[in-house]
Amino acid sequence: MPSDGLNSRAAVWAILRKECRSEWRTRYGLNASLLFALTSLTGVSFAVGRLSDRTDILSALLWIVLLFSALASLSHTFVREVEGRTLTLLRLVASPTAIGLGKLLFNLLFLLVIEVVTVPLFLTLMAAPGPRWPAFLGVLGAGSVALAAAATVVGAIISQTRGRGALFAGAAFPVLLPVLAAAVSGTRAQWSGGAVGPELRLLCAYAVALLAASLLLYDHLWED
Amino acid sequence: MVGNAVVMGVSLLVWGLLFYYLVRLERRVSELEKK
C-alpha cells in the first residue's frame, strides 16, 4: 500500500536525483548553458578589456552574465518534461510541491555548476581585484537562491504556453530585476569595502518571499 | 498665455473625443448583451 505523508521529502530527493542523472545522461542542457556563459563572458571581457579599477562596472557585468546564463537554461527542466510528455508520469508519482522543490533544488545546483566555472574565469579574464570572499560568496549564494526560486516558478508557467521556452526571458526578467539590482549593489559594496549587510538581507528576504509564494503556488501549476 | 489656451483647448478636445468613443462603445456593448 502506498506509504503516507513522509513521501514528499523522499519524492523531492528522488526527483532531484532523477534530474541530475537525466542531465548527466543527456548532458544537453549543461553543455549548452556552459557554452552560453563562456561565450557571453568572453564577449564581454573582449569588448571591455581589463577593468580592475572600475569595480562597479565589473559587478554589473558579472551579474549580467550570470543572469542571462540563468535565463538561457533554467526553464529547460520543465520544457523537457512537457515536450517529452513525461509530466503525466511525474504528476502521478509526486505531489506538485515535491515536483516544484525537486526542480528548484536542481535549478540551484545547475546554477552553482555554471557559477563554479564562470565566476573564477570572469575574475581572471577581467583582472578583477581580489574579492572579499565571505561577502562575495554570501551575495553570490543568496542571489543564486533567489534566481533559482524565481526561475523555477516562471519556468513551470511558461513551459505550458504555446511558445514553450520562448517567453521565459521576458516573463522572468521583471521578477529577477530585484535580484540583479541587489546583487550588483552588494558585489560592488564588497569590492569597495562597504558593508554588504543591507543587500544581503534584501536578497535573503526576497528569496524567502519567493520560496514561500512558490510553496503556495505549486499546487495550481498542473491541473490539466 | 496663448500657448496655455491652445494646450487647454487640445486637451479638452482629446477628452471629449475619448468620452464620445467610450459612450458609443458602451452602447454597442449593451446592444450585444441584449442579443
Place this chain on the structure above:
Amino acid sequence: MVLRGSLLLWIAGWMVAAFLWAPLVPVLGETTRVLYFHIPVAWVTVFALAWSMVHSLLYLRRRNMEHDHHAMAAAEIGLLFCVAATVSGSLWAKAMWGSYWNWDPRETSIFFLLLVYAAYLALRGAIDQDERRARLSAVYSATAFVAVPFLMFVVPRIYFTLHPDPLINPRGKIDMDPRIRVVFFALLAGFTALYFWILSVRVRVARLERRSQEA
C-alpha cells in the same frame, strides 16, 4: 447616463481650473500642469496592477472566471495608463532636466511596472485554453505580487545609489498651494472614476466573448 455626463463635466471643468485658476509651483513653472496628468495616471497604473493581482489571487482561491475577467481587464487598462505615465514622465523630465530618461527612481519604478504588465499580457496571449490561461496568468500575477514591492521601492533606491551624479528631484516633497491641491485631487478622483468606467466596459466585453465561445 447622468453619471457619465457628470464625469465628462467634472474632468473638463477641473482641466480648465488647472490652466486658469491654480497657480504655478515655483520651481516647476509652466510644467506644473503635467503634474495634474502624470501623477493621476501613474496612480491609476499602480491601482490597476493591484486590482489585477488581487483578482488573480481571488481566481486561484475561488476559480470563478469573473475574477479572471477583472484581472485581465485591469491589466490591459493598466498597461495603457502605464505607457501614458511613462511618456508624460519622460516629457516632463525633458522639460525639467533636459533629458528624456535619466533613471530617476520614480520613472524607473513606473517603467518596471510596464515590464510586468507586458510580461503578464504576453503570457496570456500565449495560452489558448481559457481555464489554463486564467490559472497560469494568476500564478504569474501572484509571483509578480511578491516582486513588485521590491521592484517599486527597493530597486530604484539601490539603482539610484548606483548613479552617484546628483540629480535634483523637485517632485519629492513639494508643499502644494491649497488651490493646486484641490485641482490635483479632483483630477485624481476623475481619472480613477474613468478607470472604473473603462474597466466595467472591458469586463462586459470579456463576458460577451466567453458567452459567444461557450454558446
Place this chain on the structure above:
Amino acid sequence: MSAVAVALEGKDVQHRYGARVGLRAVSFNLTAPGVVAIRGANGAGKSTLLRILAGLLRPSHGTTDFRVSGEAISPPSRPRWVGYAGPELAFYPEFSAAENLQFAAETRGLADPDASVRTALERVGLQSRASDQVAALSSGMLQRLALAFALLHDPPVLLLDEPGSHLDEEGKAGFEDLVARERGRRLVVIATNEEREWSLAERWIELQGRGLGDPA
C-alpha cells in the same frame, strides 16, 4: 492485498475545452472489486473521464467522489490510490524500463522499491527487457511497461485507457489473465472500444457524444 473497500462516484461530471465539449455529463457509482468498461466513440471523452478520475484533470462541471474504506480522498492526493496507464503516459527515454519504474517507486516512497519493480515487471512479462532503454522499446512493450507502472504501488483502483491497443496476441492473452487475477482484488476500469476488452467487464459506462468532441 485484500480488496480494500473503494467507492468511486461521479455526479454529472462534464468537461469542456473552451468551445469544445470534451466530455458530456455522466454520472456513475463504482465499487471495488470488479471490472468496469467505459465505451464511447472517439472523442466522446473516455480519456478525459479517466484523467479526471486519476486526479490529473479538474472537470469544468460536476464532482467526483473517491472513498477508500469510507474516507474521502481529495483529487490532488488521488494518484497515490490509483494506477493509471494510457497512451498519454510517456516514460523518460534516456532511462531504461527498470530505471523508470525505480524512479516511480522511490518517488512514491514505496517500502521496498526494488521488489515492487521486479514484481511489476514480472506481472507484465517484461523482466527480460528490464535494462533496455525506453527509446528502444516497441509500442507493445511500452504498453506493458505502462501496465507495470500502474501496478507498481499495488493500488486499489486501476484506470486503463485502451490497454490492449498495441499488444500482440500473446500480450492480449497476458492482459486478460492479469484482469482475471485482479478482478477479485481491485476495481479495474478499462476505457476501450474493443469487443474483447469490453466483454471482460461486468459493468459498463456508455458515453454519449456524436464523436470527435462535437462542437455542440
